[in-house]
Amino acid sequence: MTKLITGVEIRSCFGESEATFEALVEGRSGVGELRFPDTARLGVNRGYHVDDADSQALLRASDWLSDCVASALAQSGIDVMRARVAVVVGTGLRELGAVERLDEPGTALRTAQLHFNEAVRQVLPDATEVITVCNACSASGHALALACDLLDLDEADAVVAAGCDAMSESMLAMIGRVSDEPTDQLRPFDADRMGVLLGEGAAAVVLERGDRPRIGRGPVLGEVLGVGLSCDAYHETAPQPGGIARAMRDAHERAAVAPDEVDLVVAHGTGTALNDPTESQVLAEVFATAVPGPVVTGIKGSTGHTSGSAALMSLAVALEALAGRHVPAITGLRRPLTEAEPLRLVTGAPAAVPVRVAQVNAFGFGGVNAVCMVGSTS
Template structure:
């Protein structure tokens, strides 16, 4: 696979790509009091909102996605009149918040706006096709896998792989029932973690066959997938490992080639020890393992956007040679102690290859390998 990333953009609680990366390096968090819903009713007090939060827009996720697609398309120089361009949007909830408000507030809604075709076409009116897929927390990484397949098969000249999700009351209520008390922050791999919190987000990445543009230094070397269906919410070690090994096999690489891992790192009782143990086993025969970081402590769990957001942060770290610390991590859990976790301050790296993990409910897993070239 020789696929280039020729344009990209994202929106998080910390801003765009550059602002988010700078905030991560500084150890800043985008957490704030939860807005738009009754905190007591959902048993959640905090979230990672994209501001402002003084008024809830009608289609917030769609608006962010339109902005990201437009920015990424300009960077890539897309021209839908001359190129076959397709978009694949990965999401966990689509515009579920619109359905909730339609029901609770007696608002009108148009069903077609609950997926993201209109949002993408607002940025790229001449695009050939827009496909929305819902693959839980690994959705945008699955979108990237499908995008690479379309390029490899010659079925598109360029594909915009995306992710988009805004916090929904139903999802907030679900995570509010998991723990006994309130989680005050996402603390990946920390011994005192209290559980996950949600974040708003959207992301878009344009992929084309390498050589289509001279502007990109980033290559997608492989995307490995698995769907083990082991449990509704609990990750299964063989399923995670299968996705990792699939990625390296597709890329013609081995784990020893990777110098950076951007972990899924949800700050939950089940994910963190499982992911840490699998990573330890994957890299265990190396005298010095890769740097390991994660971004959810700073921007929350952005559901369908999470995988591609981690990918863009990995790209920034490879390009600039600085790996941001894991915000909220103070004392690692025992399972993570063998890993080279980045804590407290940025760590230097000379890595050229990063592994990016994204795991979803039901064992819907995706692992991306990203390479920076000179």
């Protein structure tokens, strides 16, 4: 069954969707000094923060999520009082930052607030259900897959797939332990990359059934052709090439797309020692017979690694390319690593290439992988 995309909104360190895409095309980086008091103890001093009206709000990720869900639904033009609308939220950390502040005087937090049911129902009180999926860095890719399943099973007329995460001190401390020195900027696929830096944000995408009359009045932005998944459980953090390749091939099979039909790959591209060469090797293998092969970009050099929202943020960029806008270059990439030499990396300046089919990669801890295929309907 066809799944139409009829609304999309993101929130990143640059702001909302249009501001974010403009920054990506201009090659800007949103990296800045961390807004935490003891960065020396964390071992990290830079990150990609969202600018909040209230930067001290307890449930920051929930606030961004509410805004993105409301905006995406408004774009879709769906009458939420008449349609069955479900929401699936992918996250890596949930509201972990709020838990870390429980020792502050006057801080109160209910367990239910760690999930996102209340945040969603602030803007969609009649949602048929709100599901939170905690699947590391590929979480919103898995949310998209589950959203497609709900439509296939006729459990909903429309589903909002979403993702969100805010930085937390414990997550920052973890990445600070794996670098010899603090990373200055996330540099995807660069030979001199120093490691990952965290970003923050949220994203939401509205899916409608394509086998029935439209229930929304908004324009169709594209369609989900298929989502490929794998869980290889190879290692807590190290990627496994076979598991990643299975997810890509599963996505192609579900989408009924051959490698030479893929025009664009929005890569996971975390700027880490292991992800980038592994992802490069698998892309070179999967697209070995495709000539000249897809162009490859990635957004984390500009936005940081936004964890649970990363997959859908990349999908939003793919939708812009499907609409005819330029493909952003990879911010922070100066000297491509050897394993990426076979790839058509977008470097230096945005690429003006026609895109009808795009692939979006998202890989998580423990080999929890999600690869989404999206296509143009025009």
